[in-house]
Amino acid sequence: xxxxxxxxxxxxxxxxxxxxxxxxxxxxxxxxxxxxxxxxxxxxxxxxxxxxxxxxxxxxxxxxxxxxxxxxxxxxxxxxxxxxxxxxxxxxxxxxxxxxxxxxxxxxxxxxxxxxxxxxxxxxxxxxxxxxxxxxxxxxxxxxxxxxxxxxxxxxxxxxxxxxxxxxxxxxxxxxxxxxxxxxxxxxxxxxxxxxxxxxxxxxxxxxxxxxxxxxxxxxxxxxxxxxxxxxxxxxxxxxxxxxxxxxxxxxxxxxxxxxxxxxxxxxxxxxxxxxxxxxxxxxx
Amino acid sequence: xxxxxxxxxxxxxxxxxxxxxxxxxxxxxxxxxxxxxxxxxxxxxxxxxxxxxxxxxxxxxxxxxxxxxxxxxxxxxxxxxxxxxxxxxxxxxxxxxxxxxxxxxxxxxxxxxxxxxxxxxxxxxxxxxxxxxxxxxxxxxxxxxxxxxxxxxxxxxxxxxxxxxxxxxxxxxxxxxxxxxxxxxxxxxxxxxxxxxxxxxxxxxxxxxxxxxxxxxxxxxxxxxxxxxxxxxxxxxxxxxxxxxxxxxxxxxxxxxxxxxxxxxxxxxxxxxxxxxxxxxxxxx
Numbered sequence: 001x002x003x004x005x006x007x008x009x010x011x012x013x014x015x016x017x018x019x020x021x022x023x024x025x026x027x028x029x030x031x032x033x034x035x036x037x038x039x040x041x042x043x044x045x046x047x048x049x050x051x052x053x054x055x056x057x058x059x060x061x062x063x064x065x066x067x068x069x070x071x072x073x074x075x076x077x078x079x080x081x082x083x084x085x086x087x088x089x090x091x092x093x094x095x096x097x098x099x100x101x102x103x104x105x106x107x108x109x110x111x112x113x114x115x116x117x118x119x120x121x122x123x124x125x126x127x128x129x130x131x132x133x134x135x136x137x138x139x140x141x142x143x144x145x146x147x148x149x150x151x152x153x154x155x156x157x158x159x160x161x162x163x164x165x166x167x168x169x170x171x172x173x174x175x176x177x178x179x180x181x182x183x184x185x186x187x188x189x190x191x192x193x194x195x196x197x198x199x200x201x202x203x204x205x206x207x208x209x210x211x212x213x214x215x216x217x218x219x220x221x222x223x224x225x226x227x228x229x230x231x232x233x234x235x236x237x238x239x240x241x242x243x244x245x246x247x248x249x250x251x252x253x254x255x256x257x258x259x260x261x262x263x264x265x266x267x268x269x270x271x272x273x274x275x276x277x278x279x280x281x282x283x284x285x
Numbered sequence: 286x287x288x289x290x291x292x293x294x295x296x297x298x299x300x301x302x303x304x305x306x307x308x309x310x311x312x313x314x315x316x317x318x319x320x321x322x323x324x325x326x327x328x329x330x331x332x333x334x335x336x337x338x339x340x341x342x343x344x345x346x347x348x349x350x351x352x353x354x355x356x357x358x359x360x361x362x363x364x365x366x367x368x369x370x371x372x373x374x375x376x377x378x379x380x381x382x383x384x385x386x387x388x389x390x391x392x393x394x395x396x397x398x399x400x401x402x403x404x405x406x407x408x409x410x411x412x413x414x415x416x417x418x419x420x421x422x423x424x425x426x427x428x429x430x431x432x433x434x435x436x437x438x439x440x441x442x443x444x445x446x447x448x449x450x451x452x453x454x455x456x457x458x459x460x461x462x463x464x465x466x467x468x469x470x471x472x473x474x475x476x477x478x479x480x481x482x483x484x485x486x487x488x489x490x491x492x493x494x495x496x497x498x499x500x501x502x503x504x505x506x507x508x509x510x511x512x513x514x515x516x517x518x519x520x521x522x523x524x525x526x527x528x529x530x531x532x533x534x535x536x537x538x539x540x541x542x543x544x545x546x547x548x549x550x551x552x553x554x555x556x557x558x559x560x561x562x563x564x565x566x567x568x569x570x
Contacts (some may be wrong), residue, residue, distance in 0.1 A: 124496040144494060173494065186491040191502040194479050196557035197534045201527055206471040207564060209429060209458065211409040215566045216501040217476040222561040225554035229547055236542055242486055243539055247532070249482045254528055257521055262514055269510035272481035276507040279492060281500045 003167065004029035008065035010058070010080050012036050012045040014126050015097045016071030017135030020049045022168040025137040035061035035084070037076075044132045058083035062092075067164065068116070070096035070108075073227060074234050078107045088116040095121045095161050099184065100234035101148045101177035109150070117157040120148040120177060122184070123170060130224055141169030148177045185238035190246060192228055193239070195221035288452065289314035293350035295343070295365050297321050297330040299411050300382045301356030302420030305334045307453040310422040320346035320369070322361075329417045343368035347377075352449065353401075355381035355393075360515050363392045373401040380406045380446050384469065385519035386433045386462035394435070402442040405433040405462060407469070408455060415509055426454030433462045470523035475531060477513055478524070480506035 007029035009016040016034065023029050033053035036042050042054040055061050062068055062084040070077050077096060088094070094116045098104045101120045112118040125143035126134075145165040149158040162172040175183065195218045202214070232239055256265040292314035294301040301319065308314050318338035321327050327339040340346050347353055347369040355362050362381060373379070379401045383389045386405045397403040410428035411419075430450040434443040447457040460468070480503045487499070517524055541550040 124494060144496065146494065179490075183488070183491040183494055186487045187495045187499040190486060191483050191498055193538060194483060194535075195502055195561075196554050197531055197538060198476055198479060199557040199560050200534050200553070201475060201530050202471045202560075203468070205464075206468040207560070209409060209431065209468050210472040210564065210566070211429065212566070213476055213505045214472040215564070216504045217480055218557075218561055219501045220498045221554075221557045223558065225551050225558050228554050229551040232542055232550060233545075233547055240539065240543055243535065243542075245486050246482055247535060247539075249485050250479075250528065250532060250535075253478060253482060254525065254532075257517055257528075258525055260518075262518055265517060266510050266514040268485070269481050269506075269513050272484040272503075272506045273508065273510050275484050275487075275492070276480075276503055279495065279500070281495070281497070 003163070004067045006031040006033065006065040007067045007069070008033040008035065008061045008084075009069050009071055010035045010061065010084065011071035011073075011076075012041055012054075012132050013071060014129055014131055014134050014139070015123060016069070017045055017048070017132040018125075018137065018139035019069055019071065019097075019168065020045060020052060021135055021137035022140060024049055024052075026167060028164070028167050029067065031064075033061040033065065035080075041132075048132070048135070059087040062087035066092055068092060068094045069121075070094070070098075073230055074098040074100055074104055075230050077104060078111060081108055081111045085111065085115055088112075090114075090116060092116040093157060093160055094118045095147075095164075097121060097123050098234075099188070099231050101146075101175075101180045103234045105148065105150065105177045109152075117154065119153050119157050119161045121161060121165065122146045122148070122180065123165065124184075124188075125170075130227075138169070140165070143170045144173055145170040146173050146175050146180050148175055148180050150176060181235050181238045182241075185235055185242040189231060189235055189239045190242040192220050192223065193232070193243065194246070195219070288448070289352045291316040291318060291350040292352045292354070293318040293320065293346045293369075294354050294356055295320045295346065295369065296356035296358075296361075297326055297339075297417050298356060299414055299416055299419050299424070300408060301354070302330055302333070302417040303410075303422065303424035304354055304356065304382075304453065305330060305337060306420055306422035307425060309334055309337075311452060313449070313452050314352065316349075318346040318350065320365075326417075333417070333420070344372040347372035351377055353377060353379045354406075355379070355383075358512060358515055359383040359385055359389055359519050362389060363396060366393055366396045370396065370400055373397075375399075375401060377401040378442060378445055379403045380432075380449075382406060382408050383519075384473070384516050386431075386460075386465045388519040390433065390435065390462045394437075402439065404438050404442050404446045406446060406450065407431045407433070407465065408450065409469075409473075410455075415512075423454070425450065428455050429458055430455040431458050431460050431465050433460055433465050435461060466520050466523045467526075470520055470527040474516060474520055474524045475527040477505050477508065478517070478528065479531070480504070481513075 123145045331339045408430045
């Protein structure tokens with residue numbers, strides 16, 4: 001028997017589509033529903049997830065759902081929540097997939113207070129891919145999902161959200177929203193910005209020589225500019241703080257190189273190499 | 286019939302070992318020889334390339350060779366060249382695999398002038414892997430090798446070196462040494478430095494969340510600190526120039542983000558995304 005009665009996904013992109021595919025494949029919910037702002041955005045998900053209710057009526061998608069997952073861009077979540085809110089019941093668990101958690105918590109917790117149970121989530125999967133066409137049932141297998149309970153999150157809401165993500169194949173980590181945002185600035189938002197800047201430094205001539213190093217260091221720069229602008233704006237302070245630490249490190253490395261302090265430069269490289277060699281990733285490495 | 290009578294490789298690491306394996310598999314030379322400074326460095330290549338002469342005597346390795354490929358660290362190439370030079374004949378073609386070409390040209394061209402034919406090469410293959418254990422006959426297939434003729438390089442030396450690399454499976458590009466160094470600073474040396482700095486900004490907590498983006502943007506940082514220190518030192522000016530352009534771009538991006546100039550930030554990201562999406566790599570993408 002499926003764990004959830006009705007799972008409603010808002011936003012049929014890579015993550016929303018993959019949630020629906022995983023829920024279907026793993027029988028996580030008896031009923032599936034998906035909402036999109038534009039009807040044409042529903043065509044492919046209707047084909048790939050037969051029997052899933054597809055609608056542009058937010059209340060119709062949410063009605064009767066015991067689990068709602070917001071998969072729209074972060075900036076659209078408050079509006080979508082206002083539209084679906086009348087159809088919620090107090091037992092409904094609402095979560096999201098936004099890459100930034102502080103601003104989402106601030107926007108959604110007051111809207112949902114007393115109307116449903118709420119907890120933020122961030123599945124760290126998908127990379128630079130976009131859209132329902134890249135969606136797959138296995139997207140979350142071996143990935144990490146952060147859930148972001150706050151002081152006012154009931155433990156059962158946290159446990160049910162964690163259980164849902166675990167059933168998609170992910171491992172779950174708990175962080176408060178501000179800590180989440182600081183950490184992802186370091187390992188996702190800043191690396192994205194640097195990848196874009198490295199592309200900007202390259203020229204057509206140098207790109208003609210580019211091999212595996214450039215391919216890997218800049219891969220994420222292919223991601224959606226609109227989505228990443230929003231991530232940077234939503235996580236401005238933590239991204240700036242991480243960028244300032246990088247600029248400080250770059251200035252130091254610049255001095256070591258220009259002042260012929262090769263031993264110290266090698267020690268800096270050795271520290272990074274030792275850390276990087278110690279990392280293990282669940283996918284592809 | 287093999288194209289070369291005797292191929293002598295100096296330095297049995299990833300590139301030297303792969304050259305020997307490719308030469309054996311593709312029957313590029315009738316005789317193979319490899320020199321290393323330490324005898325124990327020859328054990329694995331002796332096992333993997335049966336019949337290859339293995340020696341710590343540079344003159345013995347080079348004697349009778351019509352093709353010599355220097356695969357030692359760049360900083361060791363002048364000493365190795367002095368050691369093998371007495372065994373060269375004027376027809377011998379000498380090349381190398383160094384990641385920096387201006388300093389190698391400056392060091393080796395005078396040593397070899399009138400003693401052998403010389404042209405620099407840089408196979409852009411191998412990435413962060415190291416050592417004979419990572420060597421493979423297919424390493425150069427689909428990769429790019431830059432050859433760096435100068436005004437004093439006879440065309441037949443260039444053509445014979447290019448032909449050798451093409452027979453290992455690579456495509457060949459001609460650049461003068463200074464242009465090579467400027468371009469690789471942009472797409473290899475600067476990305477490496479940024480990868481190391483990004484690892485330095487991360488923390489154990491954030492690395493615990495790291496996914497595909499961090500994995501890819503920092504992968505090269507696992508490379509040999511000693512080798513990369515030498516690359517940075519040998520290509521100091523071009524690396525500093527590329528770093529300064531990156532720092533300028535980073536300062537600009539910082540202002541856009543802190544001054545809430547989201548439209549301009551999105552345009553910067555869109556330009557990078559468009560360029561990155563247009564790139565095609567021969568391997569793995």
